[in-house]
Amino acid sequence: MKIHLRKKKLKSGKISLYLEYYKGNSQTPEGKRKILRDFEYLDLYLYSNPETPEEKKKNKENLELADQIFTIRKAELYQGKYNIQNDQKGKIGFLEFYEEKKEERYKSKGNYDNWDAAQKHIESYCPNHITLNEVDVNFIKGFKKYLDTIAVTKSKKNLSQNTKHTYFNKFKACLNAAFEEGYLKENFIKKVKGFTMGESTREYLTADELQKLASTPCKLPLLKSAFLFSALTGIRWSDVNKMKWSEVRDEGLDLENIPIFRIVFQQKKTDGVEYLYISEQAREFLGERRASADRVFKGLRYSAHMNMQLLRWCMHAGINKHITFHSARHTNAVLLLENGADIYTVSKRLGHRELRTTAIYAKIIDKKMKEAANLIPKLNLNID
Template identity: 25%
Template sequence: AVKKKSPVNITFTEFARKSIISADKSKSTKENLMSTVRLLERFRSGLTFEDLSYTFLKDFEAWLKELGKNQNTTGKHLRQLRTLTNEAINDGYMPADAYPFRKFKIKIQKAQKPFLTPDELSRLERLRLDDLRQQHILDAFLFCCYTGLRFSDFRTLTASNIVPINRKKWLCLKMQKTNLEIKLPLELLFEGKALNIIDRYDSIEQMASIPINADTNKILSEIAEKSKIKKHFTFHTARHTCATLLIHKGVAITTVQKLLGHTSVKTTEIYSEVLSSTIVKDLKAVKKKKNVNKFQSKTVL
C-alpha cells in the first residue's frame, strides 16, 4: 500500500498545479488540466484532499452546469479532475480507499463531428480568393482535409517531413498530441491534391506559417461566407472531413485509424456515420443491379 504523505501546507489545487507543471505532457494537455484547476479554485478556494468526495463531485458538476457548461465540457473537466485525483493517490497524498470516482459516473453525450460533404469540399476547391491571406488559410485548410492533420501538427511542418519511400512522396511526422508517428502516402490520398498545394509555395515552412487557431478560424468564417457554405466549420473540421470521406470512399476503418494516428479504432468509428448522398448512391446502385439482372433473365428466356 502507498504510504500517505502528510499534505501539510499544501492544498489539492496547489498539488495539482505542481503536478501539471512537472508532468511529461504536451503543452495543450497541460493547458486543459490548468483550466480545470482554475475552475476548482473558483468553486472552492483552498480545496483540500479530504474535500474530494462523491458529494463534492456532484456539487462541482451542478456548479459547472450553472455556469452554462454543456454536458461534454462538464464531463471533460470531471475527467481531468479524475486524472489529477489519481496522481494524488499515486503520489501518496490520498489513500486509495478515499477515491471519490468509484461510484461517480461521468456523463457524456455522443458528440456530432462536423464535416464537409463532397459537394461543400468541391466548392472550396473551386474558390479563388483575391485576398492572399484568405487564400493561404484556404490552402492550409484544404491540405488538412486531404491529410487529416491537426492544426498544431500542420504548423510544425518542414521540408524534412516529406520523405521519399519507393520513389513516392510520403508525409511523415510525430504528432504532438499523442506522440505517435504517422506516415501518409500523399500521391494516393485524394488524388495527390495535397502535393499540388505544396507546389504553390516557395517552401513547406511558408505554407505552414499561419496565424494562431482563433485568428485562423475567424478567417475561415469569412471564407465560408464567400463560398456560400451555410455550415459553421473550424480548422479542426478538416480532420473530421478527411476521416469521414475516406471511410465513405471505401477505405477500411483500420487503415483510416492508422492514417489519422488514432490509438483506438473506437475513435475512428465515430466517423462512420453515413452521408445521405452515400445512402442515395448505394440504393440507386442496388436498383440498377436489379434492373440489369431482370434484363439478363428476359434475354436468356
Template identity: 35%
Template sequence: MAVKVKLREKNISGGRKSLYLDFYPAITNHKTGKKTRREFLGLYLYLDKKELKSDLQKLEERIKNLKLQGKDTTSQEKELLDTETFLKTFKGLSSTDKMHNSNTLRRAESIRQKRDNIIGKPEIYSNVEKEQLRINELGEQCFIEYLKKLANKKYGSTHSSWISALKFFEAFTKGSVKFKDLTPNLLEDFKSYLLKANSNKSSKVKLKINTASSYFNKIKAALKQAYKDEILQTDLNNKISPIAEEETRRDFLTIEEVNILYKTSCKNILLRQAAIFSALTGMAFKEIQNMVWDDITFSQNTGYTILTKRQKTKSDNYLPISEQAFSLLGKRKEPTEKVFKGLKYSAYNNKHLAEWISSAGISKKITFHCFRHTYATLQLSNGTDMYTLSKMLGHKSIKTTEIYAKIIDKVKRDTTDKIKLDL
C-alpha cells in the same frame, strides 16, 4: 551514525517560506533509491514584516559581497526587487495568517518527530507500524499540489484543459485538500459542482456538459496516477463514474463540396491551400502551421511521407500523403522553412474562411477543423478500416476515431428517406 532530522525553512515567492526536513547524514529516498538531504513537506508559512525586512538586509549584504568577488548577482537582484515590491503593499499578517502559521508549524513538527522516530529509533516500531506511519504521512500531502505537478507535465491544449480543471477543483475545495480527505462522496459533490458551475469565460454562461466531463476526467486521471504512485491506498478513480458526454455535432464536407471549394476563389490563398490540404491528409491546423520542408520525405517504395507532431499528445506520427496533396505545396524550399509560411489563426482569417464557404454555395457551419473531419468521414465512406484511420489521424485510442463511424451511420440512415414513392 544516527541520522539527525531537523525542520528548516526556505524563502519562496509571495512573502512565504517553505518548510522542509533536513537529514544528516543523507538518507535513501524510498521512491528514487537515491541519497537525499532534503524532504519538502508541501507546507509554508507567511513571513511577517520584521522577517521580510531582515531578509532584505541579508540579501543586500549578500549582493554586495558577491559583486566584490566579481560574481553574477542577477538572480539575487531579482529576488531583492520582488521582495521590495511585495513589501510596498504588504500590511502585515492577519489573525488568519498567524493562525495558519501556528497550525502549520505544529503539523510540520509532528511530521519531523515521526520521521525522526522511524529513522533514528527503528526499534520502537514494528514493520506494520512503520508502514502505517508512512501511509499517514502520504495522507497528509496536498492533492492540489500533486494535481498542479501533473498539469505542468502536459502540453498544448491538454495543458490548458488540465489547468482549467485544476482551477475548478481549487475553487470547490477552497484551495486545499489532503489525500486522506479524498472520498467518493467528496468527488461526487465535485461532479455536481461542475454540472452547476458557470464557465470561466462568462459568469452568465453555464459550463457545457462535455467541458464538465473533460474536467472531471482530469481529476479521475490524477486519482488513478496517485493510486499507481501508492499515495492513495484505494483506487478512488474506479469508485466514481464519469460525467456522461452529450453527442456532439461534427460537420464535414462531401467529396462534391470539396471539389466545388477547390474551384472557388478565396481572398486568403494560403488559407484555401491549407484547408484543401487538410481535407486530403487529415492534418490539424497546428500540424500544418508548424510543418517545415524537412518533415516531408519521398521514397520510391512508399511515396511521400510527412512527420507530423500531434499538439495534444506530443507524439510523432508518420503520415503517408498522396501526390495530389503534395502538389498543393508548390516548389520545395529550405529544410527549416515552414511549408505554409505566414499561416495564422485569427478572427480575420476565420471571416475569409466563412466567406469562401458561402461563395461556394455551402450552407454548413464549417470551421478549419471540419476539414480534418471531412478527411476522416471520406476515408470511412470509401472503405478504410477503423484501425488504419486511427493511425492516420494520430489518435492514441481507437475510441476517439469511432465517433466518425457514428457519423457515417447517420449519413446512411438519412439517405434511406431520400427515395420516396408518391403514394
C-alpha cells in the same frame, strides 16, 4: 518495475552510487526493442582504492546510506503495488498535490490549460486544509455535484456537458496518480461514475462540396492550399501550421512507378510521432521544396480575418455550412470511410489514441446510409 542499486566508475577514479529503475521495454516505430529505464543519482561516492582509515570509513558510511535509500525506494514501490498507504505521504494537501500533477504537464499546452482551468473550480470547491488522507467517496461525489449544479463560466453560464466531463477527468487523473504513487490506500475515484461526453456536431464537406471549394477562387491562396491539404490528409491545423520541409519526404517510386510521399512529424496535440503517406495531389498543394528549416505554409497564421475569409470562400462556392479549418479534418475522415477505408486505418491516419474517437465518424456514415434508403422515388405500382 524493478529497482537496483548500481555503481559507476567515474573519470576521477571515484565510484558513483545510483539507483536504476527498470520499467520494462517498448518497441520503437522502426521495430527495435527499447529498454525503459530511469535513474536516480544519490550524490554518494566511494573511493575505488581506499587507503586511509578515513577513506574506508567514508566508504562504509556512504554504502550504508545508499542501502537505506534503496530500502526506502523499494518500500515506496511495494506500497503502490499492494495498496499499502504511507500515512506521512497522505498528509500532503490535495490542492498541493493537484498543483504538482498539473505542473508535470507544462510541456503539453492544451492539456496543461485544461488542468489549469479545472484547478480554478477545484479550488472553489475544496478547502485548503483538506489532505489526501481525507479524500473519500463523498468528497468525490461532492465535486461532481459542484460541477453539475454550482460551477459557472466567466460569463456566469452553467458548464457545458463536455466541459464538466473534461474538468472531472482532470480531477480523476489526479486521484489516480495519488493512488498509483502510494498516497491513497484505495482508489475511491473508481466508485464514482464520471460525466459522459456530449455529442457535438462535426461539420464536414461532401465530396461534391469539396470539389466546388477546390474550383472556387479564395482571396487567400495560401489558406486554400492549406485547407485542401488538410482535407486530403486529415492533418490538424496545428501540425499544418508548423510543418517544415524537413518533415516532407519525397521517397521516389514504388514497384509500379507510382510516386511515394510521406509526412513524418510529431503531433503537437499528443506528442506522438506520425509516419503518414499522402497522395500525389496532396503533395502538389505543398509546392516547390525549399530549405529544410522553412515552414511549408510560410505566412499562414490563425486569426479572425483568416476564419472570415474561409467562410466567404465557402459562401462563394455555394456552401452554406459553418466551416472551420478543423472541418477539413472531419471531411477527410468521412470521405475515407465513405470510400471503403476501414475504421482502424482511418484511426491510425488521424492519429487517434482511441478507436472510439474515430467511431463518431462511422455514426455519420450510418446516418447517411439511412438517408440513402429513401432517396429513390416511390414507384407507382399496380399489383394484381
